[in-house]
Amino acid sequence: MKIGELVKRTGVPKETIHFYIREGLLRKPRKSSSNSAQYHSGYVEQILLIKGLRENYHLPIPEIKKIVKNFSKQSPIDKAIAQYQSRFSRPADRLLTREVVGRDAFREATGLGRKWLAKAEEWGVITPDLKGEESVYSSDDVAIGRLMVDMDNLGFGPKDGHDPEDLKHIAKFVRELVVSSFKKYYESNLDKLVSNGFAEKAGQFHEVISLFFFHLYRKFARETALRLLSSSSAKLDK
Known part of the structure; x- marks a missing residue:
């Protein structure tokens, strides 16, 4: 494709793009003539990655160069994971007010349909606060709503034979685990609750344990998927 098409596809x-090439973030394209160059589809992926790193993480060029170099060596699965992490784990988002007011605004922000929003609220997966007569959704609710839509788009939704009530059971299990562990800790550390700095440390701990759950689930999911795929391949080879 020519540079004009690349601009359209990446925004x-x-x-x-020429700056990225000069800085070594992108390889020089193949020249089709003295004043024209051809860009293959891989440029789109790399440019979108660089764009995301600059807009979401505000990283300096040398750091982006290292990431792009490593990214090119990753498997398609790891590349997809990196793109999702960039989309849903943007540091700047934590500094902004991300509340969404009203169900219509929430559905517009996430793409989640009316029926499944009602189900998610019923199951305790999405839990808005009520302010007056309006439902107010947190940034976590917005992220969960978008992820539910992504699951469906990836082929893991009701139309593909997957039981959406699994989300209900997951939410119930996680909520009970969190409530139980937090209640036990707070009740045994009542004297610390009023100490200086406890609230800050508690907030940091909440983030740490959230990341722990995330990586633990991802680790188990990868291990299980690889084991099942390996087992299925072995059966097909027989």
């Missing part, structure tokens, strides 16, 4: 100006 990145021509001048910026």
